[in-house]
Amino acid sequence: MVPLANAAGEPAPHRDGRFHNQASLPQDGVLKKLRIGLKYLFLRKPPQTRPATPISLQPMTREQVLDAPDHSMWRxxxxxxLLKLRGRFFITDPVFAERASPVQWAGPLRFHAPPLALDQLPPLAAVVLSHDHFDHLDEQAIRHLAPRTGVFLTPLGVGDLLMSWGVAPAKVRQLDWWQESEVEGVRFVATPAQHFSGRGLLDSNRTLWASWVIIDGDVRVFxxxxxxxFDGFKQIGERFGPFDLTLIETGAYNVAWPNVHMQPEQSLQAHLDLRGRWMLPIHNGTFDLSTHGWQEPFERILTLANQAQVRLSTPQMGERVSLDSPHAGQNWWQPRPVRQRGHAKERTMAAR
Incomplete structure (x- = not known):
């Protein structure tokens, strides 16, 4: 299906060879970008930005994924x-690199290995990309997935980068905001986001950024x-909501970039604007991309969701979530109590 313009909204603003947000935002110069990059990505950060011990994962196997029922999802x-819809598999922003960085010898290091290795992924009907930043677009993962994936869905301009890495042009579908494409009976709509793009100091906003609406029959995911x-969440919610599950950025926020990443309070409001039934916070638990504690996004959004009576799903990495009936999950990021070895009686006997 050829992407078709949707009359529900305006295309992304584009002028002077660059894309722009719906609202006019301050533009950072090259020196400020370099300073922010060095400070938050490469220089030493507070110790609490990374877990002191390995985080808890849910082991996965290729066989379990293949045998899982439809409408399954895994972080x-x-x-x-990773999503399973209509017996096919779809993946968002596949990043399997050790570092979210232009180089693999410096920059934010993963907290954990992926619960399912890149070479264990099932054949993919589509890869869905939001933008070109290194923590969302992993060149080596794309090169690996290119022959194993049916379609790559990207915002405008990102597909050109993929083709330069060897992805066949026939597999690439580049969409503007409010355009849509169908893959194996699943409908994908590129919707607005308020962000920016670029993989270097001189290519700012040459490619578009987007959020995505995913529709499989009666099941809707954002x-x-x-x-x-931004106000676009309300427009998306009015046009495509309610959503069974919203996958909402909740992490890597900072007062230094208030317009392009959300604080947890804003993430919750975005979920409400979208008319979501369950919220699942993403963009956390894997890389230290800011200076807040790595557990802080989970704790803050959990408190806020409880106060607002919002149903929050916080699965472990690798834990299956049913899109038909999501579950709350456990507070896996919280420290587990240290268990003493042996029973009290054994310790008493040993003391004699």
Whole structure:
């Protein structure tokens, strides 16, 4: 199906060879970008930004994934989510690299290995990409997946990068905001986000960024990609909601970039604007991309969701979630109590 313009909204603003957000935002110069990059990505950060011990994962196997029922979903890390719809598999922003960085010898290091290795993924009907930043677009993963994937769905311009890496042009579908495409009976709509793009100092906003609406019959999922809070959430919710599950960016926020990443309070409001039934926070638990504690996004959004009576799903990486009936999950990020060896009686006997 050829992507078709949707009359529900305006295309992304584009002028002077660059894309722009719906709202006019301050533009950072090259020196400021370099300073932010060095400070938050490469220089030493507070120790609480990374877990002190290995985090708890749910082991996965290729066979379990293949045998799982339809409408299954798994978090593999950060914003990488594997979906099973109509017997086919789809993945968002597949990042399997050790570092979210232009180089693999420096930059934010993973907290955990992916619960399912890249070479164990099932054949993919589609890869769905939100934008070109390194924590969302992993060149080596794309090169590996190119012969094993039917379609790559990207915002405008990102597909050109994929083709330069060897992805066949016939597999690439580049969409503007409010355009849509169908893959194996599943409908994908590229919707607005408030963010920016670029993989270097001089290519800012040459490619588009987007969120995605995913529709399989009566099941509707929203994938935020990266975004600041903006009025577009209400428009998306009015046009495509209610959503059974919203995958909402909740992490890597900072006062230094308030317009392009959301604080947890804004993430919750975005979910409400979208008319979501369950919220699942993503963009956390894998890389230290800011200076807040790695557990903080989970704790803050859990408190906020309880106060607002919002149903929140926080599965472990690798834990299956049913899109038909999501579950709350456990607070797996919280420290587990240290168990003493032996029973009290044994310790008493040993003391004699």
């Amino acid at each position: 593999l890390g950060h914003s990488t989510v 994938f935020s990609g990266d975004t600041g809070y």
